[in-house]
Amino acid sequence: MKARQLRMTRQRKLILEELRKIKRHLSADEVYEVVRKQLPRISLGTVYRNLEVLSELGEIQKLEYGGAVKRFDWNPAQHYHIRCLECGRIDDAPIPPLAHMESRLQGITDYQIDGHHFEFVGLCPVCAEKSADYMVDKLKKIRLDADSR
Amino acid sequence: MKARQLRMTRQRKLILEELRKIKRHLSADEVYEVVRKQLPRISLGTVYRNLEVLSELGEIQKLEYGGAVKRFDWNPAQHYHIRCLECGRIDDAPIPPLAHMESRLQGITDYQIDGHHFEFVGLCPVCAEKSADYMVDKLKKIRLDADSR
């Protein structure tokens, strides 16, 4: 679209390198914490600006499905995700992209369709564990109540 | 889960009625503007609280796919949506829900899967029109430049 005279600054380079190295789906704040170890004076604003630029360039991808905070994926190729409803953690979903979805809307929508988003939602192993502990506690209490009557 | 002593206040009733009458996918702020016409002293906080309660009850559904603002759907049944990347407008997608998606992760994820989200993204008719106008203008300018040389 628009030709841009972008510069590969130390900040931009480091952010991209760390994302590719860590291979997880970090929020802007998490990226900030990571790169701060090597560039202590970097600002959160710079991190946001660079994540934006890098995703516009197609070097990374911005994930903004559900949940409050956006996350950034080192892998710009199309693939799906699983999101934890409790803590917001995101992992790759091990299934291939659905084909021919867009063509199913041919002629029956007046939208100009660009693509689709798909994600599984549920509880990550850590939060599922916590949730199970909570239920066990609850059952214990109910049993105690019954015994004391 | 938890038995709640909910009350059907005038505010709660009106919000639900208006959503069901309008049958569009409104943001909290849009709901606020609508109900304010009949209850001028209602507060935005009340609207947020009631939209939350109503979606917990399953009377409506909260949409929090992508985009910044949440939207609320009068129809609590499972169905998919199309979202405009430009203005955030949401409409129903005229395709049935995908079946058997969750079972495809059986045994290959340590997440506890609850369900999935799916949405098409693109440009709504209004924004597609604007975008087309913009491109036409651009082409005209390029032609003028060429002529003047």
Add this chain to the structure above:
DNA sequence: TTACTTGCAAATCGTTTGCGATATA
């Protein structure tokens, strides 16, 4: 040398929350 980028801080935006007053069941 140019103008893209930065660090910093203040601003913005959608949403949530604490409070004392109100009204529903």
Add this chain to the structure above:
DNA sequence: TATATCGCAAACGATTTGCAAGTAA
């Protein structure tokens, strides 16, 4: 009457932005 809910305003968390100084090309 008990307490769920309200209106109001302040608080919040994530993200964006204005600006003067710094720096890649």
